Amino acid sequence: MAPVFSPPLHRQRHQFVIDFVKRQKPQKVVDLGCSECSLLKKLKFHREIELLVGVDINGAIIKKKMHGLAPVSTDYLQPSYDQLRIELYQGSVTQKDMRLRGFDLVTSIELIEHLTLDDVERFSEVVFGYMTPVAVIVSTPNSEFNPLLPVLAGFRHSDHKFEWTRAEFQSWALKVCLAYGYDVEFTGVGKAPPGQQERVGFCSQIGVFHRLGGRESSNVLSDDDAEDGFSYTLLYSINYPSLRDNNILRRVLVSEVLYWAEKLKRRWMEEKTGERDEAEECLRASEQRIEMEEKQTACGARTNHPVEQCGREVLEVQEGEDEEVFWNNRKGQQESCILHRSVSVPLAVLWSCCPKVSALSGSLSNLRHLLMDEPNVKLSQDGSAVLLQEQDLEEEEEEEEDNDVEDSGYGEASQCPHSAEQEGDWEANI
Template identity: 45%
Template sequence: MCPLFSPPLFMQRYQFVVDFVQAHGSKKVLDLGCAECSLLKQLQYHGKGVELLVGVDKDSSSMKTRMHSFAPLSSDYLQPREGPLEIELYQGNVTQPDPITRGFDLITCIELIEHMQLEDVERFSEVLFGFMAPSAVIVSTPNADYNPLLPGLVGFRHPDHKFEWSRQEFQLWAVRLSELFGYSVSITGVGALDDAHTDVGFCSQIAVFNRKPSQNDPTNQHRSRGEPTVYRLLYSVAYPSLSDNNVLQRMLVNEVLSQAEQVKAAWLSGEWAAKMAGAREPYRQGGDICVSLLDVWACPQVKHLCGTLRRFTEALVGERRVPLTPDRQAVIVPTEEEDEEELDEEEEDEEEMAAVEARCTTTTTSVATEDWEEEITHSAVGELTACHVLAHD
């Protein structure tokens, strides 16, 4: 079995977007024609620094098959992200303007325009570059010049395609839009067989638009946070992150209590040693053990969460879950089993965490696979036959 493209062509397109996001630090990304949200999934896990992911597609059924997979996992609460992340999915026609599509760093249109009538492509282009006006746009579409190299292909690559442009047609379209709306553009692509076929270009051609700076910068208009005026919200979720003070405080409390317990256990076993200069040895106070805050501060994760010793101590003042000695120099750690009242407090904390998870808002109201886009395999006698490449259009 010998695939025509490795990785598969659809993964090469997604990786192209991921690489762009990582290289340019795009924080707000909108995927038009998101279908089953496969690209959004890639950006969720590999788009470092992304804070907002939005998908729009006119077919709500394709999004509904995947949207609940974006729900945060238990691990997302146990180990929150450093920065915020919100994901929103909308049903809507991309040829119609909606204020929620403004203010994005990057808008992607991956194998989308070829599914439109040419008059709709013109209307879509005006909405995309004139109304949405993102900082950057990535558009991919099939390269008709490459089609003769695809074994078994008759006609277009997918029955829903309304057209497929040659490299020259695509370039003329891209250059005209860049000049009309104040963008620079570069043409590239993904999917090439070998050096012998460089004259036909890439299998998927890609245009990368970057908006030129100007005094009347339309992206100075911040994205509307209100209700969509044309599109319909299907799903919305906000992930727990350390940028949320409540999440940060909870993480800090957990780390402080864990570190204090470890120091207590080491001291009781006779293995304690000062973690840093000036740390005080744990001592007994009644039936409890008092662990110096400096010993707790020696924990790298605690330092990471607070940044400075002053912020660390200030965060613990008045924190009922972390009892301190009167001089506020040590954490009081019980040596006996927690009483029923403490267990009740733990249950309250768990209920509070469940409430945080419930705040992930879900409103109940795919990328089509190209027929041609199949893996090419060699039979035992060397003949080429088609097999599915599972490439998303």
């Protein structure tokens, strides 16, 4: 009975690597023979990885697929605290490049069978002797399994130079361990039909190598090593947006502050006027303006109404601090007091009632510091509150008239900067 692999064999190999990453949480990972970058596209979602590198001798296929590793719009709109850098290189695994030293994990998935036996020796020296990663995952076809594969004559792929039995693979792996200071575990993916697993083993055999001494083991660059320099060609590199970047942190924080301040202002206005229907917004704003004008006796005069920012519960919390939130004069001039008022939303209220604002800023003083020089945020003179302009009734009416004549709108959009594992023909339909 011919084996049927579910999920497909290449997905099982990738899932083996992903499961290893979930357990070991490596920060620096390189995939040798990355080909179409399909494994890298899956690993980029595991944000414990800070540096993700792919290497393949076929630069054309990398260039064709590399843009699939670029950040998407949500990565810019909702950046995380995690850092991720992706680099793709064209180069041979038999050559040394000092940029690939000191990684936590090196993967070589269905690669070594594409090398000559002499190149396998050079591969062993480069990966285990020069790069000296903490862990290495090597997968290669198990020739003992081949008789069970349908419509297969010879090797599984026309470019394969050899296909090892389990004994041959284990012999090579143990020599590597002895020469370069590693130990190895043998396993695989692609189980044989019932009753035949012990006789033929896995379809793809896997060796998982661990450096003796782990991360504590030294990795010193000698003068001879330094002479190797950069033998690979960098084809692609990208830094994913991260809140550890101060510029990105400020942008996200400002966006959150303005969003919540505007939301709280509108909520206060609705509570003040009893406004519920957006169609009555102009009328309600006009009534509110008249009421506020009656209570304001001078430019900058303060009302007795606090901003009810998080509902009536906050009103109770803030009732002893009603002077912090008020309708006030924007420019300090008598004549402009009526037409150009603003709502003051205290930073203390924003920080305490908006979890994301407090998480991004860390402290109230830090929030004030981060907003101090932001051109899109207007603060009060003492820097304790965000000032939001109240739109004049006349302007609202003009906008309504414009909307009646022509239905048009403008939105602010975020501007975003925008081969080893070769599956054999026999795998295509399995």
